[in-house]
Amino acid sequence: MKGITGKRFVPLCIAGLCIALFAACGGKKSGAVIINYPTFQCGVNTAAPVVEQLIAEFNQQYAGKYEIRKEDVPGDQNYVDKIRVQLGTGDVPPVIYGGGYNLLDPALARDVVVDLTAVINGDSEWKALYSDTALTVNSRDGKIYASSSEGSVIGYFYNKELFAKAGITAPAASWDEFFRQCDTLKAAGITPLALDTADSAWISMLWMGAIIATENTAGLAFMQQMTPNNYNTPEMIKAAALIQNMLRNYTTVDAVGGAYEHAANNFLSGNAAMIANGPWMMGDFSDTTKTSAGFADKVGAAVYPGGFVYDAPIQGYFVTKQKDPALQEASIAMVKFFTSAHAQQVALEIQGMVPSSPGVPISDQAKQKWPLLVNFLDQANNAQFRSDNLQATMYPNLLDIVSQELPRLAAGSITPEQFCQLLTEGAAKNN
Amino acid sequence: MKIKKRWLVLFLAPSVILFMLIYAAPLIMVFASSLTDWRLMSPGIHFTGFANYIRLFKDPDFYMALKNTLIWILIHCIAHVSLGVFLALILYKRPWGWKAIRTVYMVPNIISNAAIGMIFVNVFNPRFGVLNSLIRLLGFGDINKNWLMDAATAFPSVTMTWFLFAGYTTIIVLAQALSIDESMLEAARVDGASNFQIDRLIMLPLLKKIIGTTMVMAASYMLQMFDLIYVTTNGGPGKMTTNLPLLLYGVYRSEYNYAYANTIGVCIIVVGLFSMTLINRSFKVNEADY
Numbered sequence: 001m002k003g004i005t006g007k008r009f010v011p012l013c014i015a016g017l018c019i020a021l022f023a024a025c026g027g028k029k030s031g032a033v034i035i036n037y038p039t040f041q042c043g044v045n046t047a048a049p050v051v052e053q054l055i056a057e058f059n060q061q062y063a064g065k066y067e068i069r070k071e072d073v074p075g076d077q078n079y080v081d082k083i084r085v086q087l088g089t090g091d092v093p094p095v096i097y098g099g100g101y102n103l104l105d106p107a108l109a110r111d112v113v114v115d116l117t118a119v120i121n122g123d124s125e126w127k128a129l130y131s132d133t134a135l136t137v138n139s140r141d142g143k144i145y146a147s148s149s150e151g152s153v154i155g156y157f158y159n160k161e162l163f164a165k166a167g168i169t170a171p172a173a174s175w176d177e178f179f180r181q182c183d184t185l186k187a188a189g190i191t192p193l194a195l196d197t198a199d200s201a202w203i204s205m206l207w208m209g210a211i212i213a214t215e216n217t218a219g220l221a222f223m224q225q226m227t228p229n230n231y232n233t234p235e236m237i238k239a240a241a242l243i244q245n246m247l248r249n250y251t252t253v254d255a256v257g258g259a260y261e262h263a264a265n266n267f268l269s270g271n272a273a274m275i276a277n278g279p280w281m282m283g284d285f286s287d288t289t290k291t292s293a294g295f296a297d298k299v300g301a302a303v304y305p306g307g308f309v310y311d312a313p314i315q316g317y318f319v320t321k322q323k324d325p326a327l328q329e330a331s332i333a334m335v336k337f338f339t340s341a342h343a344q345q346v347a348l349e350i351q352g353m354v355p356s357s358p359g360v361p362i363s364d365q366a367k368q369k370w371p372l373l374v375n376f377l378d379q380a381n382n383a384q385f386r387s388d389n390l391q392a393t394m395y396p397n398l399l400d401i402v403s404q405e406l407p408r409l410a411a412g413s414i415t416p417e418q419f420c421q422l423l424t425e426g427a428a429k430n431n
Numbered sequence: 432m433k434i435k436k437r438w439l440v441l442f443l444a445p446s447v448i449l450f451m452l453i454y455a456a457p458l459i460m461v462f463a464s465s466l467t468d469w470r471l472m473s474p475g476i477h478f479t480g481f482a483n484y485i486r487l488f489k490d491p492d493f494y495m496a497l498k499n500t501l502i503w504i505l506i507h508c509i510a511h512v513s514l515g516v517f518l519a520l521i522l523y524k525r526p527w528g529w530k531a532i533r534t535v536y537m538v539p540n541i542i543s544n545a546a547i548g549m550i551f552v553n554v555f556n557p558r559f560g561v562l563n564s565l566i567r568l569l570g571f572g573d574i575n576k577n578w579l580m581d582a583a584t585a586f587p588s589v590t591m592t593w594f595l596f597a598g599y600t601t602i603i604v605l606a607q608a609l610s611i612d613e614s615m616l617e618a619a620r621v622d623g624a625s626n627f628q629i630d631r632l633i634m635l636p637l638l639k640k641i642i643g644t645t646m647v648m649a650a651s652y653m654l655q656m657f658d659l660i661y662v663t664t665n666g667g668p669g670k671m672t673t674n675l676p677l678l679l680y681g682v683y684r685s686e687y688n689y690a691y692a693n694t695i696g697v698c699i700i701v702v703g704l705f706s707m708t709l710i711n712r713s714f715k716v717n718e719a720d721y
Contacts, residue, residue: 084684088471106471106687197580198665253557257580257664397685407580407668414669429686 032067033330038093040079042072044261044290046280050347057346058337066330076101076260077199087112094322094331098315100392104138104146107320114319117144119332126336129344129357134313147339148316149347151354153380154206154278154389155309157285161298162190162273171302175211175242178305182250185273193246194263194272195255197406200391200399203263204243204255204406206276206310209390211239214306223387227395229431231423240409240416247410256410268295278310279373282352301376307384312392313356394427401426458700465694471687483694493695495670496678497702499586503656503674504706506590507649515600516642520630522601523608533605540598548662551592555579555663579664582671589672592659600645607641608634643714650706654699675699 037055041047055068071093073079080101086092087103087110098104107113120126126147130138138146158171163181166188172178182192195204212235213223219235222228247256252266267275268284268291275281285296303309317338319331337343344355345363352370354377367374391399405422408414414422465483469476487493518536522529539547554561555578566574578588611634619629635642657676660666666673666681673681675695683692710716 081684084471084687088683088687088689109471109473253575253577256577257557257667396687397681400681400685403665404667404669407577408582411580411582411668413582429688 032062032064033324033326035066035068035094035327035330035334036071037068037095037334038071038073038079038082039097040073040076040099041097042070043074045074046283046351047347047353049283050350050353053346053350054338054343058334061337062330062333066333068334075199083107092320094320094327095317095334096320097317098146100152100314100389102315102392102396104140104315104318106396107318108140108145112320113145114321114328114332115143115145116147116319116332116335117142120144120147123336126340128359129339129341131313131356131358134316134356137313137315138318146316146318147335148313148356149339149344149353150280150314150316151311151356152278152314152389153309153311153354153377154276155301155303155376155380156206156274156276157267157281158274158300158302159267159270159272159298160300162270163300166190166273171300172305173307175214175305179242179245182246186250191252191266191272192250192274193255194267194275195247195251196258196260196263197247197256197410198259198403201403201406202260202391203276204247205390205402207246208239208243209310209387210276210304210306210308211242212236212390213385213387214304214308215239220385220387223390223393226393227427227430228393229424229427231420231427232417233420236420236423237416240419243406244409244412244416244419247406248412256407265290270295270298276304279352279354279370279376282370282372283350285372296372299372301372301379303376303379303383307382309380309383309386310389311380311383311386312388315392316356394423395430397429398423398426461693461696461700464690465697467690469688469690469693471689476690479690483691486691487694487698492670492673492678493698496673496675496695497698499672500653500674500702503590504650504653504702506594507653508646508710511594511597512600512642512645512649514595515597515645516604516635516638518597518601519604519608519638520634522605523634524626533601536596536601537598539596544593544658545662547592547596548659551588551659552579552663555588580668582668585664585668585671589660589663592663593656599648603645603648604638604641607638611637639714640716643710643716646710646714647707647716650710651703654703654706675702 039051041051051070055070059067073082076099080099080103083092083096083103084106087106090110090112092107092110092112096103096107104113120130121144129147130144134148135144138144138148156171162185163169166181166185168181168184172181185192193207195207196202197204209223212219214220215235215238218233219239222233222235252258252262252272254262254266263272263275264277264281264284266272270292279301282296282299284290285299317335319328319335322328322331339356341355341357341360344353344357344360345366347353348355348360348366349363349369352366352373354373362374362377401422405414405419409416409419464476466478466480467476468479468482518532522533553559557563557575557577560578562578563574563576566572566576576584578584616629616633619633624632653674655676656674657680660672660674660677661680664672666677670678675698679692679695679699682688682695
């Protein structure tokens, strides 16, 4: 009996490798339907532990039947880019999280989204989780395509210790007072604001939207409008001028060109006194890998000056059409699980995420863990004005213009009027 | 003779078929789709003639991207290649440590562009970047210059991320220089020629074609340049550092306008063909020496 010779060994290895590769390419393993799920909620993202837990629970619950395999796509913008490119090629993942990036409409335009209306209407438990606003955000032409898990109630956070050091006792009630506070902080040697300009300038745009919404009724109407075409409005120009002022005088040196992560790091390390962001950031305040121990006790939350708060459900998960009906069925099960009352409760308790469904109560455990959230939601309930955020309502191509032109606005290379004109011209490219 | 031709056709066929499928067909599709209104969000695809080209020639972003691309091609073909050739002309004389220098100079060229980009993002960081720290150390004041985001410095800063790393040019030109018959140089030395005269009057003419080749490579590298700019400035501030590939990607990604993106693609091909032809003709790259 001769052993395997060198000549035979190589082809055998290649054959074995091919078999292994083909096996790996298949969607099923041990009978379980594999759902490959790309997500930006990984790594240092505040929702990463929530997604990890939900995947583990789902895989356990559906062991042998369905299995989610997470594909890490760090960075929100990278995820959005990836999905857009995949929409272009037609090779889309079975489940997409719309997040705050309105991925549903381009996906619908490509006719790749599964209509969930019948499934949801036939499932009273699932249907009950939809508020009226959540239904609006996730539906088109009377058909339900997506399911939300997360509410978007956004104000801003401030460092109470730095405020106290500067002699400030409470968050500003008006924008005049706000800028006076910025001057006071600056005079005390404290950088008032953590801002960004890269990756769609999420934080800076939150401030901008709040300024627009509180300027007058026209400003609020502008903020409540979907995909505005005209940015040459007095409210918008005034907001751009104030953002220019913020970027020039009240922020860190790395804000211009910096991404959200830089701004978050500046706030978490005590380099800046205020940051605009949603409650999902609260998890970071007690995460000692991101900030010092006890930092959470130093943070206060507030609605924006003028009594404004962002308040709108975030567009949720949707399922894409798949050739394999079993995979499509598995994906629907995943979306249902990820947006269930249990999942919203898990996200609330782990991350401090606001549930999208009013039917999900703020549990005692969550109240104990997230006193800041409870305090903020109380303030938000009393806010006078509400709207969705600017990024959710503007055309996607304007996000690039914002991040490219904010550095020029900050440097004074363009005026606020020119900034608004560039946005208007960018919006026109969509028509 | 007939049999020979048959064999020729047989051997050439696979490459021709592959070329047609992999390059020619997509190129035709790029051009064809540039004559339509193909968008992600549009209900269908319609023939629109040269409407996208008319938009292109009216688009100030296109002119900015074209200008940046052409300037970078020029810088890369002239200054960058000159730097590589200069170093090759030093190294071919085999000074002490020439092999080590050759290897070390090649290192940045084997690192991925994304990694190089990240390195330079940190070098130019306004808060803790090496450059500002160095300037502070030299006593030029408490500088917090945002090199990559300042309109005045963004373009040269991005240029610096690749400008100095002419390792490929050096290696290619050096290989050619080392293959030149030593007796020719010896004869020149016997006739009293200085090193400078040998380089100028013997080496450079003999290296002309390989220099032309490296220029073709440099031009095509610049026409493909994307990742370094994307990582460092993403084309900003404004469109100050946007080149044609980045503009194409921006139109594709944020406007979902595939037809217009392909129009820019056609323009990149035209600029490429023009540049290659110009360099080839100037250096007579494809002509025999004798």
